[in-house]
Amino acid sequence: MSKTFPNLFRVSLLAGFTMTAAAGVAFASPGHGLPFGEPAKASQATRTVTITMRDNLYEPESLTVKSGEIVRFVLVNKGELLHEFNIGTAAMHAKHQEEMAMMMEHGMLTPTGMNHDMAKMDHSKMGGMNMGDMKHDDPNSVLVEPGKTAELVWKFTKPAELEFACNIPGHYESGMAGLIKFTK
């Protein structure tokens, strides 16, 4: 990293990720959660939802959940591009899109995958996103490379205006986002 990028870049990177950290603090509640939900274990899930990712859309395009429900999402990337599955509000997604754009610009992400050579970066400064081995330390998000399948287990604790979305540059705009509706 420091070998290839001038210091200026590094500064901007850090500045960029400070936002994430700040956002994390603002939303953080004990146990890694967000105001509307938290990660859970697969064994606790009462329902499995399979979502297919294509270039650049989801199937299905929307989702209905209940408050308190624990859903195991199985994310199958049938496209040729890298995709994300991220649960959040539209504002959270908008913010995350800026970060993703920066990661793409700096080569940490490529249109088709992750730059594993950059795994040696100091992830502690990155707001919890472990870009190297694709562990979703950002608990509400997972990245899925083309042809791969990943899982995310999420407890929807209380109703909110949520979307599941792919924040890879251009994908959200293209319509790779779906509404999460709550029923009682």
Added chain:
Amino acid sequence: MNKPISGFSRRDALKLAGAAGIAGTLAVYPGRRSFASSTKEYTLNVEAGRIAVDGVSSNAILMGGSVPAPTMRWREGEEIVVYATNRLAVPTSIHWHGLLIEGVMDGAPGFNGYVAIQPGETYTYRFKLRQAGTYWYHSHSAMQEQQGMYGAIVIEPSGREPVRADRDYVVVLSDHTQEDPKRVLSNLKADAGYYNYGKRTLIDFFRDANRYGFNTALKDRMEWGDMRMDPTDLADVTGYTFLINGRGPRDNWTALFNPGERIRLRFINASAMSFFDVRIPGLPMTVFSADGQNVQPVRVDEFRFGVGETYDVIVLPRDDKAFTIFAEPVDRSGYARATLAPREGMEAVIPEQRPRTILSMADMGMAHGGMDHSSMTGMDHGSMAGGAMSGGAMGGMDHSKMGGAPMAGMDHGTMGHGGAAAEGGERRPFGWADASTPPGSKALDYADLKASTPNSDGREPNHEIEVRLTGIMERYMWNLNGRPFGKDEPIRVAYGDRVRLKFVNTTMMAHPMHLHGMFVELENGQTDRKPRKHVVVVPPGKTVSALLTANEPGDWPFHCHLIYHMEAGMMTRFIVEPKSA
């Protein structure tokens, strides 16, 4: 809308066309029932009329009753029948720009056996749609597009759309003149600088001398004199009013949205002569299609496009406010403007126009002296192909070796290229490619375009065809390989050939080069996902190449889409010989 004098609204024209279509199916093709369900029929009358732009009335040629002509909304796989009737006193034609189509249906008189539609006659176009995306249609006769003969084509894919949009608008850009195009051309032939109101003056000379040093400024002048061109000739026709969907800046065409919606905008450059820089201040655009062909989405703040090109973008306005769609021609002689708004009657600020760039000698492929162009425009001297210049004394120079070597006449002390902005003065754009994009803003570059699906033909080209874009501006002579259409040698390739087209621009103007009948794959640095284009913009002094699989037999027009350049002879015949039996 610009209500045509006939009293028919655009909607009426479409209704009529629809009704005629049904009757036509039953009466004319009774034996083809199996096609009837997927056949759409239209009647397009071409007639003289008048339109009003910003409240000013002028002559126009109406196709289907309006300017622009009615938007064709089709679906991939459909069979289309169009009855085109010529109600003018002169021959006309309709060309389907960007469509993969049988030669005789392509609509270019003198090519593929197609003959212009004579006054009073009707020509029946019939073709099956083999593609999806945004295209357009226009006259291919006697500069009639300049008079309003253009309209949009929207083809829905048989599968899924590449994006999910809540609203879908066509944004047709054009340049309108009250003058008769034939008059414009004769003015240009008499004096190529006729419309160049921005000619550099003695005052400019002294300003340059102050800024860059007397010798540099003088040398620059002398070189321009040698080239017999003028450094402000960015567009050779000005005095235009720039239109969006047939509306002038004051008419303010408006598209509605609800905040939070995804809006698809299909930008089509249907102008006769204008390159536009397009932006929507406050609203980034995600480009996902170029020339009707899907590309991987790329987020930009602005893009420049040439005559004949199209870009599909998606925008997501989240706020309950209006946005201005702003398109400036590169010569900055005016602007086209429209509005995206949650409600009718809303307006956003119209941005200030950006400064007009000064062409650099680099735009002539000879950045060998004078001002330091490289640091001002980011131009790559190493790839400038100096050897391509016709008869230029500098032709043999190897720019890549020029490194930091001091160049004749260069005065680093007085150039102040970085200083222009630092001094607090307005940064002065320099060179054709300089759109005055503000720092931090992203302008679309050809290199950003990456096809959404891999190219189907991975073969290396079996031959290379060099096409030199040539001309003598002063005499308004524009041609290819030094020979005007009619005195040219057609390009011949065999069916199935894999060809590299190398465009070498030896002139000081950018040329949007259009090949009918086939897409080319632009060599923009992508490997197996080169974008497919029907128009390739070749900037001044640059070389651009594209690959092509010659899989559409015919003799296809291959020309500069600047209408007066084409009219002056910047066209040739691209012949794909059919498979021998």
